[in-house]
Amino acid sequence: MKSYVLFLLCSLLARIPSSQGQSDEAWAALNASVSGRLYAAVPFALPCYSLYNGKRAVVNEAACTLIRNNYTTNSIRAEVSNGYMSLQGEMCLGDPLDQCTLDSTVLPAPEPAPGASCNQGSVPSYYIEVLEISDINAALNFTKDYRLPLVVKNSGHDYLTRNSQKGSLALWVHKLQGLVFHGDFIPEGCKGDLATGRAITAGTGVSTGDIHNFANVHESTFVGGYSPTVAASGGWVLGGGHSVLSPVYGLGADRVIQFKIVTPDGQLRVANQCQHEDLFWALRGGGGGTFGIVLEATHRVEPSMPVAVASIKLPSNGASENSLKWIELIARQSLVWGKEGWGGHAGGLYLTYMNPVPTIANLTDGGAGAKSSMSVATEFALAAGGSSVVEVLPNYLAVWNKYVLPGALTTAGVARVLATRLIPRKLFEDEAGIAKLMNFMVTVQKLGFDPRNFYCPIGTPFVFEHATNSQPQTQNMSSSPTSVNPAWYNALWDISTSLTIPWNASYAERLQNMTAITRATLLAEELTNTDGGTYPNEANPFTPNWRESWWGDKYAALLEIKRKYDPEGLLKCWKCIGFEDEDISSDRFRCQGRLQLDVDSALEKKSS
Ligand SMILES: Cc1cc2nc3c(=O)[nH]c(=O)nc-3n(C[C@H](O)[C@H](O)[C@H](O)COP(=O)(O)OP(=O)(O)OC[C@H]3O[C@@H](n4cnc5c(N)ncnc54)[C@H](O)[C@@H]3O)c2cc1C
Ligand SMILES: *[C@@H]1O[C@H](CO)[C@@H](O)[C@H](O)[C@H]1NC(C)=O
Ligand SMILES: *[C@@H]1O[C@H](CO)[C@@H](O)[C@H](O)[C@H]1NC(C)=O
Ligand SMILES: *[C@@H]1O[C@H](CO)[C@@H](O)[C@H](O)[C@H]1NC(C)=O
Ligand SMILES: *[C@@H]1O[C@H](CO)[C@@H](O)[C@H](O)[C@H]1NC(C)=O
Ligand SMILES: *[C@@H]1O[C@H](CO)[C@@H](O)[C@H](O)[C@H]1NC(C)=O
Ligand SMILES: *[C@@H]1O[C@H](CO)[C@@H](O)[C@H](O)[C@H]1NC(C)=O
Ligand SMILES: *[C@@H]1O[C@H](CO)[C@@H](O)[C@H](O)[C@H]1NC(C)=O
Numbered sequence: 001m002k003s004y005v006l007f008l009l010c011s012l013l014a015r016i017p018s019s020q021g022q023s024d025e026a027w028a029a030l031n032a033s034v035s036g037r038l039y040a041a042v043p044f045a046l047p048c049y050s051l052y053n054g055k056r057a058v059v060n061e062a063a064c065t066l067i068r069n070n071y072t073t074n075s076i077r078a079e080v081s082n083g084y085m086s087l088q089g090e091m092c093l094g095d096p097l098d099q100c101t102l103d104s105t106v107l108p109a110p111e112p113a114p115g116a117s118c119n120q121g122s123v124p125s126y127y128i129e130v131l132e133i134s135d136i137n138a139a140l141n142f143t144k145d146y147r148l149p150l151v152v153k154n155s156g157h158d159y160l161t162r163n164s165q166k167g168s169l170a171l172w173v174h175k176l177q178g179l180v181f182h183g184d185f186i187p188e189g190c191k192g193d194l195a196t197g198r199a200i201t202a203g204t205g206v207s208t209g210d211i212h213n214f215a216n217v218h219e220s221t222f223v224g225g226y227s228p229t230v231a232a233s234g235g236w237v238l239g240g241g242h243s244v245l246s247p248v249y250g251l252g253a254d255r256v257i258q259f260k261i262v263t264p265d266g267q268l269r270v271a272n273q274c275q276h277e278d279l280f281w282a283l284r285g286g287g288g289g290t291f292g293i294v295l296e297a298t299h300r301v302e303p304s305m306p307v308a309v310a311s312i313k314l315p316s317n318g319a320s321e322n323s324l325k326w327i328e329l330i331a332r333q334s335l336v337w338g339k340e341g342w343g344g345h346a347g348g349l350y351l352t353y354m355n356p357v358p359t360i361a362n363l364t365d366g367g368a369g370a371k372s373s374m375s376v377a378t379e380f381a382l383a384a385g386g387s388s389v390v391e392v393l394p395n396y397l398a399v400w401n402k403y404v405l406p407g408a409l410t411t412a413g414v415a416r417v418l419a420t421r422l423i424p425r426k427l428f429e430d431e432a433g434i435a436k437l438m439n440f441m442v443t444v445q446k447l448g449f450d451p452r453n454f455y456c457p458i459g460t461p462f463v464f465e466h467a468t469n470s471q472p473q474t475q476n477m478s479s480s481p482t483s484v485n486p487a488w489y490n491a492l493w494d495i496s497t498s499l500t501i502p503w504n505a506s507y508a509e510r511l512q513n514m515t516a517i518t519r520a521t522l523l524a525e526e527l528t529n530t531d532g533g534t535y536p537n538e539a540n541p542f543t544p545n546w547r548e549s550w551w552g553d554k555y556a557a558l559l560e561i562k563r564k565y566d567p568e569g570l571l572k573c574w575k576c577i578g579f580e581d582e583d584i585s586s587d588r589f590r591c592q593g594r595l596q597l598d599v600d601s602a603l604e605k606k607s608s
Contacts, residue, residue, distance in 0.1 A: 022146050027126070033138040037129040041170060042120075043090055043100035044082045045071075048111060049118035057118070068108035072413040078155040078207065078229035081127045081172040085157045085229075087415035087503065088541070089164045092121045093510065094594035101503045104413040122161065122591045124151060127170035136262045136293050139171055143570050149588055150570060152289045154204060154234035157227065159418055160541040162289050162573040163235070166591050173234070176295055178203035179211065181218045185298060187258045187272035194274065196257050201298040204233045209405075211299075216397040220301040221356070223249045226345070226457075227408050233297035235288035239537035240484045242459030242494070244343040244354040245307075245396070250464040253284035253482040255300045263292040264566040282561040282577075285484035285554070287536055289573045291565050306392050307399045308361040308370035310342075312377050313350045314386040322384060323348040323451040328438055329380055335428045338462045338492045340373055346493075348454035351377060354399060367392040415501040419517050419540045421524035422460065422491035424531040440527045444520050449497040457538075460491040485552040487533025494535060495524065507595075514595060515602045518542045522603070525549060536575075542596050544603075546575045 031038040046052060047063035070076050077083025084090045091099035100118035102109035112118070128135050143150040149168035156163055164170070178201075185199035186192055198220055202211050209228030215221060222232075223245045230236050232252065241252020249255065258272040259280065269292070271280035282291055314326060330346050337353070340360060344353035353374070355361055360369045371378075371390045378388035393399050427433035441451055480486065497520045501513045521540045525532065534543065536550040547555045555577070562578045569578060574592055584593045 022142075022148065026142075026146070030138060030142050034128050034135045037131065037135065039081070039127055039129070041082055041124045041127045043118055043123050044077065044080070044084070045100050045102050045112075046118050048102065049100065049116065051115070051117035053119055054117050064111075065108070068102065068111070071102055071104050071107065071109040072410040074227065074229045074409060074412045077412050078157075079174070081129065081153065081170070081174075082123055083156045084164065085155075085412040086159050086417075087413065088161050088417065088501070089156060089158060090121050090123050091415065092119075092166060092591035093161070093514075094507075094591050096505065096507055096510065098591070102413075103503050105503075109413075120166070122164045122166045124153075124164060124166075124168040124170040127153065127172045129175055130171050130173050130293075131175055133262055133268055133295070136171060137266045139169060140262075140264060140266050140570060142169065144568065149572065151573065152293055152571075154288075155207065155229050155231040157230050158235060158288075159416070159538060160536070160574060161592055162287075162576060165573070165588070167588070171293060173293065174205040174231070176203040176205045178296065179206060179214045181214070181220070182298070185257060185300075187274055187298075188270045190272065190274040196300055198301050198303070199257060199298050200301050201258075201296055202233045203296050204294045205231060206233060208232045208236070209400075212397055212400050215301055216304065216395060218301075219304040221245070221303065221305055221396045222299065222301050223252070223255055225252075226404055227411075228405060232299070233294065235537065237297055237299070238283055238286070238288040238290075238294065240285050240482075240488065240535055241537075242457060242535070244345070244459060245356055246459040246464070247338060247343040247462040248341045248356055248464060249302060250461045251459075251482070251484065251488065252299070253484055254461055254464065256284060256297050257300055258298040259283050260295040260297075261292040262295065264568065264570040268295075278561050279565060281481070281483050282558055284482040286551075286558045286561070287576050290562060290571055290576045290578065292571070302356075304395045305356050305358075306361045306363045306394050307396050308355040308367050308390070308392045309399055309403055310344075310351065310353045310370060310374045310377070310388070310390045311403060312374065312381045312386070312388045312390075314381055314384050316349060318349055318384060318386075318452065320445065320451050323454065324438065324441060326380065327441060327451060327454055328434065329377065331428060331434050331437055333376060334458075334492050335425065337373065338425070338428075338458075341463055342373070343458045346454070346456040346458060348450070348452040352403060353458065354403075356396075361392050363392050363394065415503065416498055417501065417514070417517050417540060418496055418498045418538050419521040419524060420494055420496040420535055420538045421521075421528055422485070422487045422533045422535065423493040423495055423528055424487065424490045425462075425492045426490075426531060427528070428492055436527065440523060443523060444497055447516055447520055447523075449499075449520060453498070455496045455498065457494045457496065458492070459494065460488055462492060480554075483551070483554045483558055485533030485535075485550060485554065487528075487531065487552060488535075490531065491533075494538070496538065497524075510595060511598050511602065514542055514599045518544070518599050518603060519606075541574060541592065542599050543575070544600065550575075551577075
């Protein structure tokens with residue numbers, strides 16, 4: 001009798017699917033259908049730990065040494081399936097014990113404490129190394145059959161935790177490389193008279209740095225972001241994509257002319273101005289991980305051209321007061337500089353601006369126009385004991401190699417959270433606007449955000465062709481070529497405050513940090529009211545009114561397109577189009593949800 005019960009129990013157990021509801025056979029079948037490219041996903045720092053999810057693990061000294069030495073190196077993380085630049089991609093925000101991170105305040109990162117366990121956090125359970133369209137189809141089928149969350153992971157730069165999910169199956173698309181140059185690109189299905197000029201088709205996994213180098217070989221300029229490892233045909237362009245050249249040449253979303261994508265129904269589709277126009281529009285700002293799995297994107301490029309650079313620095317030990325004066329000076333110059341075509345980054349202790357407009361970027365006159373345009377800033381910096389270099393370089397790659405790369409290689413391995421806001425030109429037009437802006441700086445300073453750490457990308461399409469100081473504030477789909485928040489086309493600045501959640505912060509400390517940054521987010525919204533907007537790719541994941549803030553009046557049309565192409569909601573990520581309020585308290589999003597709810601109540605308590 002006893003043995004019979006045991007037998008029954010055992011045979012039952014054998015049929016009970018593994019922890020997530022899928023049997024080992026189902027996983028094995030999936031693995032076979034992706035030619036063995038299904039793998040268990042493990043956290044990045046696992047080789048340094050002797051416990052994994054509470055069970056014994058073997059430390060791999062060589063791998064661990066590499067990880068500890070290069071914990072903050074972006075390129076290493078961008079190349080691997082489990083590499084997340086911002087640690088909130090791999091930690092479970094709501095549970096400080098559920099993570100596998102190292103202390104990155106010193107390098108090499110210290111070894112974990114003896115007995116510490118490397119826990120899975122929000123790292124997916126499995127991933128597929130995507131090489132073929134059938135890999136994507138197999139994953140979509142599997143997700144449909146087992147309701148298992150599916151997530152797309154590319155370079156891992158996301159700030160919003162959209163590139164990972166606890167308990168999910170990840171499609172790792174980084175291996176979709178490939179670069180093609182077109183002298184005069186005709187979007188597929190369009191007539192010849194719709195040729196778009198020179199263009200580059202880049203696989204979704206291709207890094208921004210590789211595209212810049214490839215463009216230069218073809219005597220062209222790619223209008224790309226400020227990080228060599230960001231995937232330009234991935235989350236960057238899908239979310240909008242700003243560049244230091246955007247004031248003159250537009251956003252990535254303004255410039256992209258075609259996508260190839262596998263939609264959730266498993267179909268390979270071409271989206272451009274002649275076919276699947278609605279999908280094309282949604283992919284130009286509606287965000288990654290939402291409408292399908294992008295295979296490649298084709299971007300317009302410009303001929304090679306000289307670019308002026310201004311690199312102006314205050315002494316690094318300057319006072320906060322001086323930074324406030326500096327920010328005010330930059331704010332006062334912004335409208336003039338914006339009209340002249342300058343883009344770049346303003347900081348509390350520096351500015352690094354670039355300009356491709358021929359009268360400013362003039363190699364023959366040694367950049368005289370650039371120097372005189374920047375003279376007020378140069379004088380301020382020199383008087384404060386700082387430095388100024390204003391020069392013209394022969395092409396963008398030279399600017400990239402000299403001014404961008406050195407600062408962009410080792411920024412990973414911290415849980416950095418941003419609060420950003422697009423600031424309309426209106427605020428720069430009169431004293432009242434400048435006063436409002438400076439008042440904001442002082443208010444957030446009191447919340448713990450030092451003006452010396454002020455950071456502000458200048459990458460809005462300010463003098464770009466159809467963009468639009470003249471365009472109406474509210475635009476619907478048919479009148480607007482992209483689905484980014486219309487605030488982009490009226491804005492000059494994208495102000496940003498940020499904080500780093502310490503790698504080992506307790507729950508109470510995380511709550512304090514996220515409440516502070518969310519308070520700053522709300523203050524930044526107040527500063528601009530409905531004229532402003534926020535760039536979802538560089539937003540606070542805990543933004544309460546994210547739909548309005550990130551997409552403005554575009555949200556409704558985006559949701560309609562989401563429902564058309566993904567009626568079953570196979571792709572769902574944190575605060576992506578189609579994410580519902582109920583999802584915040586769902587088990588699926590528990591890593592973010594619990595902390596979000598506590599931040600919401602902390603803010604309510606304060607305000608009531
Ligand atoms: C150091 C750093 C510098 C940055 N600099 C800039 C900048 O200069 N300009 C700027 O505009 N932004 C910048 N960003 C923000 C960047 O644009 C976003 O983080 C963007 O989401 C990165 O996309 P990714 O594909 O490289 O990263 P991932 O984190 O891998 O993916 C981001 C999102 O896109 C989705 N996704 C990626 N590939 C695909 C695909 N093939 N199909 C469907 N969905 C996909 C993912 O699911 C996820 O939701 C920067 C970020 C960091 C961390
Ligand atoms: C999938 O198959 C490959 C090749 O047989 C194997 O190396 C890999 O471990 C398998 N993946 C899983 C999750 O079992
Ligand atoms: C990793 O760090 C070590 C030590 O700093 C360095 O020598 C090595 O080049 C780094 N590796 C990579 C791939 O960056
Ligand atoms: C996915 O499912 C469809 C419909 O059942 C089937 O035709 C297709 O072969 C499947 N694809 C893969 C790669 O499993
Ligand atoms: C560049 O400077 C030279 C020398 O001053 C001048 O002749 C030329 O017109 C300038 N080019 C542009 C585009 O302003
Ligand atoms: C959208 O814009 C077009 C062109 O401006 C206009 O004809 C149309 O009525 C608008 N639709 C809505 C729903 O506002
Ligand atoms: C976090 O680690 C630092 C050392 O990096 C240590 O000083 C601190 O006490 C730790 N904090 C917590 C909450 O464990
Ligand atoms: C974030 O939390 C850490 C640890 O509690 C704290 O030292 C820091 O001041 C916090 N930062 C902000 C801006 O709240």
